[in-house]
Amino acid sequence: MNQPASSTQAVYVYEKPVRLWHGLNALGIVALTITGYLIADPLASMGGEASDHFLMGYVRFVHFAAGYLLAIGLLFRLYWAYAGNEHARQIFLPPLLNRNFWQGVGHEILWYALLVKEPRKYTGHNPLALLAMHFAFVWGTLFMIVTGFALYGEGTGRGSWQYALFSSWVLPVFGGSQSLHSWHHLVMWLIVCFVLIHVYVAVREDKLSRQSILSTIATGWRTFKDDKPLDDIH
8 A cells, every 4th residue: 555755755764783683694694605615515635734724624613603693693683573663574574465565576576677667665675575585585594594503413413402403303304414415505505596686686776766775774764766655565
């Protein structure tokens, strides 16, 4: 349903905790992707005593540390979805049963394909972005955390909480360690593709859409380029 545009043409959308999580999460994904790739395809062995070369050990440490931070960050983000404003909840609770939401998804697909002249105007995420964030990012990140801890639990052993909470049931579901490694690696590439598209679309929309995009995630404020009504779904 259309809403009247704000008379100030600026709305505070993303609170500081959301913006901080967004930045740290981006750094964590970069670290996890690079180190995960190196773990799957290690560097060539170096000559000399093994004790003098701990490079892959450091790579694994960074990967595990970044994985813990990703998991802690997601828990915090889930809490802030409850404690924060309505925009903090958007990516976790898309209105999938709302007909207007799906009409908005269709319109955004046409807009991205350059088949309509003008995008719609949203305070928060547009419907297509919200759909992608929910299924590709939220569920993709959760999958990586669960499977990552399951693989990590193999090293910590049967007496560890990682093995008890994750490895003990995740490994049988995926048919063993090798299969789980393959799925973990595959979804990593899916998230990489999502991130590349996410960055491209953010830059594109910042130039072509009717509201600010890049500056909003830095300052929290959404500014608008016209005074036409909003198209947010409620």
